[in-house]
Every structure is written in C-alpha cells, then in structure tokens.
Amino acid sequence: MSIFDAIVIAIVEGLTEFLPISSTGHMIIASSFLGIAKDDFTKLFEVAIQLGAILSVVVLYHKKFFPLNRWNFYLKLLIAVIPALALGALFSDKIDDLLESPLTVAITMLAGGLVLLFIDKLFQQPVIVKEEEVGFVRAFMIGLWQCVAMIPGVSRSAASIIGGMQQKLNRSLAAEFSFFLAVPTMAAATGYKLLKAWKENPEILTNTDNLIALAIGNLVAFIVAMLAIKFFIGFLQKHGFKWFGWYRVIGGTILLVLVLTGYLK
Incomplete structure (x- = not known):
C-alpha cells in the first residue's frame, strides 16, 4: 500500500464512518x-x-465521555456493545470472507437505500430527546440492531440509528447515540484485528512502511471524520434520511452493474 492509497482510503473512512x-x-x-x-x-x-474516527467522536463529545465517573453512560454503552462483541467473535472468519465481496456491498447498498427512503415516515413519534432518558433495555436493543451491520454495505451507523428511532429516540439523538456506540464497538473490532494480525503475521505490524501508512491513515480519518460528523447532524435535522437513501440506491445500482459486467471484481 502506497501513501497515496492510505490517504484515499482514510478519506473514504472519515467521510463515511458516521454517515x-x-x-x-x-x-x-x-x-x-x-x-x-x-x-x-x-x-x-x-x-x-x-481508531482515528473513534478519537473524533471522543473529542467532539468530550463532555459526554469525561469525566470517567459517568458510570451510567458507560454502562449503557457496555450493554449496547455486547451483542456485537458476541456475534463478532462467533462469525469473525465469515465476516472476513464477506469483506472481499463487492457484490455483497452492491446488494446491501441498494437494499439499505430503499429502507432509508421511507425510514422518516416509519418513526414519526419519538418520545426520547436526551441521552439520559435512554434506558439499559433500549440501549441493548439498539446494540442488537447494530449487529445487522456485520454484513458489509449495511452501514453500522444506519443500523444503529434505525435501531434508535425504533426505540423512540428522535433523529438527532439516535445519530448521536450511534456515534457514542461506535467508540467501544470500533475499539473492540480494531483491537481484535490488530491482536489477530500480531499472532498470525507479526511482520505486518513491524514493517516500517505499514506503520507509516497506519499513522497517516488514522490522522487523516480523524480530521475528515470530525468534519463529517458536524455536517451530518446539521443535515439530518433539516432533511432527514431521504437524500442518503437516494445516494445508496443510485450508488448500489451503479456498483451492481459494474460487478455484473465484470468491470469490478
């Protein structure tokens, strides 16, 4: 992987992680x-x-994450992340296989877009507008919804936001809770992946070029993710999910054509 490749993928990660x-x-x-x-x-x-994207959430919402004695907040995140940790451990190898499939991404992009086109009409009567009002059961249910995103192309953010809205959170709070939940979820996934790589192929993490790529990638992802989060909350409050739905439908259709015609493998 070249530095150019690392920057391109990091920009993509930062732009899309929380959308x-x-x-x-x-x-x-x-x-x-x-x-x-x-x-x-x-x-x-x-x-x-x-990891870079995770840090952007902690920085932007530092009042939520600090001081560390906010046990109720952290306990909710712990409860919410349990389903993903359990299923991730059970199906890790299968998930890795799916990560190599552009066809899977194309199909789930298209299907997810169709869902987002109608999601605002499905949940029109939210009753929870503050994070403090989210109970442990609701947090766990949102965590279950997040597990759908183990299929590449589904979107962890979309799954957990929809889960939040299904649990009566308003759009903005559902998005914010999705950001909070991303921190333990992605930290666990990253830690597991790095530990697995260290055990199976330690050279991959001692290669100087790889370490430089990781450092640059995390820095770029951090900066871009901060900008994306600020944009997303404002856009969501004004326009809802419709435009993201159309983006996914159009993008998924184009990808499906590219895959089926053999242009993208």
Whole structure:
C-alpha cells in the first residue's frame, strides 16, 4: 500500500464512518479500484484506521465521555456493545470472507437505500430527546440492531440509528447515540484485528512502511471524520434520511452493474 492509497482510503473512512452509507462498503470499493483489495495489510488497514474516527467522536463529545465517573453512560454503552462483541467473535472468519465481496456491498447498498427512503415516515413519534432518558433495555436493543451491520454495505451507523428511532429516540439523538456506540464497538473490532494480525503475521505490524501508512491513515480519518460528523447532524435535522437513501440506491445500482459486467471484481 502506497501513501497515496492510505490517504484515499482514510478519506473514504472519515467521510463515511458516521454517515448511513457504509464506510466498510466504500472502503472495499475504493481498495478494489486501487487494486489492493486482496492484500492482507489492506484488510487490516481498513479496520485499524477506525481508531482515528473513534478519537473524533471522543473529542467532539468530550463532555459526554469525561469525566470517567459517568458510570451510567458507560454502562449503557457496555450493554449496547455486547451483542456485537458476541456475534463478532462467533462469525469473525465469515465476516472476513464477506469483506472481499463487492457484490455483497452492491446488494446491501441498494437494499439499505430503499429502507432509508421511507425510514422518516416509519418513526414519526419519538418520545426520547436526551441521552439520559435512554434506558439499559433500549440501549441493548439498539446494540442488537447494530449487529445487522456485520454484513458489509449495511452501514453500522444506519443500523444503529434505525435501531434508535425504533426505540423512540428522535433523529438527532439516535445519530448521536450511534456515534457514542461506535467508540467501544470500533475499539473492540480494531483491537481484535490488530491482536489477530500480531499472532498470525507479526511482520505486518513491524514493517516500517505499514506503520507509516497506519499513522497517516488514522490522522487523516480523524480530521475528515470530525468534519463529517458536524455536517451530518446539521443535515439530518433539516432533511432527514431521504437524500442518503437516494445516494445508496443510485450508488448500489451503479456498483451492481459494474460487478455484473465484470468491470469490478
């Protein structure tokens, strides 16, 4: 992976991680176009640069994450992340296989877009507008919804936001809770991936070029993710999910055509 490749994929990660359009799906497509999708380090890189995106949430919402004695807030996140941790551990190898499939991404992008076109009309009577009002049961249910995003292209953000709205959170709070939940979820996924890589192929993490790529990638993902989060909250309050739905429908259709015609493999 070149520095250019690392920057491109990191920009894609930062732009898409917290939008309901699937960061994993976009990174798979980007790495496929760059011709590095099958490389072992690329697969690790696409997970490891989530650390930069995680940091952007902690910085932007530092009043929520600090001081550390906010046990109720952290306990809710812990409860919400349990389903993803359990299923991730059970189906890790299968998930890795799906990460190599642009066809899977195309189909889920299209299907997810159709859902987002109508999601605002499905949940029109929210009753929860503050994070403090989210109970442990609701947090766990949102965590279950997040598990759908283990299929590449579904979007972790979209799944958890829809889960939040289904649990009567308003759009803005559902999005914010999705950001909060991303921190333990992505931290666990990144830590697991790095530990697995260290055990199976330690050279991949001691290679100087790889370490430089990871450092640059995380920095770029951090900066871009901060901008994307600020944009998303404002856009969501004004316009809802419709435009993200159309983006996914159009993008998914184009990708499906590219895959079926053999242009994208």
